[in-house]
Amino acid sequence: MAEQSAGKSAARPQAAREVPRGAERTAEHAAERPAEREGPATGPRPVSPPGVPTVVVDGLHVVYRIYGAGTGHGNATAALRRILLRQGAPSVHLVHAVKGVTFTAYRGEAIGIIGSNGSGKSTLLKAIAGLLPPDRGRVYTDGQPSLLGVNAALMNDLTGATNVILGGLAMGMSQEEVHERYQGIVDFSGINEKDDFVSLPMRTYSSGMAARLRFSIAAAKNHDVLMIDEALATGDRAFQRRSEERIRELRKEAGTVFLVSHNNTSIRDTCDRVLWLEKGELLMDGPTDEVIKAYEAHPGGS
Numbered sequence: 001m002a003e004q005s006a007g008k009s010a011a012r013p014q015a016a017r018e019v020p021r022g023a024e025r026t027a028e029h030a031a032e033r034p035a036e037r038e039g040p041a042t043g044p045r046p047v048s049p050p051g052v053p054t055v056v057v058d059g060l061h062v063v064y065r066i067y068g069a070g071t072g073h074g075n076a077t078a079a080l081r082r083i084l085l086r087q088g089a090p091s092v093h094l095v096h097a098v099k100g101v102t103f104t105a106y107r108g109e110a111i112g113i114i115g116s117n118g119s120g121k122s123t124l125l126k127a128i129a130g131l132l133p134p135d136r137g138r139v140y141t142d143g144q145p146s147l148l149g150v151n152a153a154l155m156n157d158l159t160g161a162t163n164v165i166l167g168g169l170a171m172g173m174s175q176e177e178v179h180e181r182y183q184g185i186v187d188f189s190g191i192n193e194k195d196d197f198v199s200l201p202m203r204t205y206s207s208g209m210a211a212r213l214r215f216s217i218a219a220a221k222n223h224d225v226l227m228i229d230e231a232l233a234t235g236d237r238a239f240q241r242r243s244e245e246r247i248r249e250l251r252k253e254a255g256t257v258f259l260v261s262h263n264n265t266s267i268r269d270t271c272d273r274v275l276w277l278e279k280g281e282l283l284m285d286g287p288t289d290e291v292i293k294a295y296e297a298h299p300g301g302s
């Protein structure tokens with residue numbers, strides 16, 4: 001398992017792949033004592049049997065530091081001016097986005113992450129992907145997690161076709177694999193259903209079309225841990241059904257899928273376990289129906 005710990009750079013370190021001692025205890029504890037395994041969270045273990053842990057999140061805190069907050073003087077010119085005038089550093093505003101989150105994900109699980117706006121869902125995914133360093137706590141992952149968000153980087157000025165090729169290569173496919181899977185990716189995305197959009201620059205796509213193409217590129221490869229941020233919310237019903245089917249296949253191929261969404265139907269149709277975050281804290285971790293029921297009864301739960 002790779003480890004992401006406080007104070008390390010955002011780049012995923014090439015650490016030993018076995019579970020470190022602390023995480024091992026967490027994982028064993030999780031398997032033996034289901035009701036207590038998620039710290040403050042409640043609810044019984046989901047139906048899928050705990051097997052091989054793929055992600056262990058242990059007391060994770062993520063803090064954003066916003067420099068020059070509230071002063072309107074956060075840019076380079078203002079910084080140079082302050083240095084020349086020997087003024088102090090700008091004020092720093094801290095946003096404590098994830099607070100002491102602990103859970104273990106297992107191979108073959110699809111885990112929904114829900115919570116109101118700003119509750120820390122995307123931040124948690126980015127920390128698992130190694131894109132944000134923990135302030136405190138640790139994240140251990142088996143394999144390289146792939147974060148697929150609606151903002152995942154594709155090049156707007158390049159055509160959809162070129163992005164499919166670059167995206168496939170960037171995910172580690174060989175040229176032959178990209179070539180073999182190209183048509184499948186385009187067909188899956190459905191962007192060419194009405195016109196030859198794949199030959200046009202991505203900036204001409206609607207946000208839904210772009211999100212569908214991103215999902216299709218990412219889903220063309222088997223992932224150890226695939227994290228999806230809202231992508232399903234942007235497609236039409238037919239695309240959502242294809243995506244749900246593909247997520248089920250990815251899980252069968254021994255991966256773990258995380259899905260962040262405000263669409264409770266997508267979560268219900270896709271996930272068997274749900275984490276509910278509020279104000280950065282893990283409020284509940286359990287079977288989808290139980291957690292969504294509690295969330296919907298909560299003010300602000302939609």
Ligand SMILES: Nc1ncnc2c1ncn2[C@@H]1O[C@H](COP(=O)(O)OP(=O)(O)OP(=O)(O)O)[C@@H](O)[C@H]1O
Nearest residue numbers: 064066095097115116117118119120121122123124
């Ligand atoms: N780059 C950033 N810099 C500073 N603060 C940030 C940054 N990104 C998010 N935040 C703050 O961190 C907190 C959690 O945000 P996050 O985007 O993780 O929530 P979310 O649950 O994914 O929200 P939403 O459902 O609206 O997408 C919020 O208070 C947000 O303002």
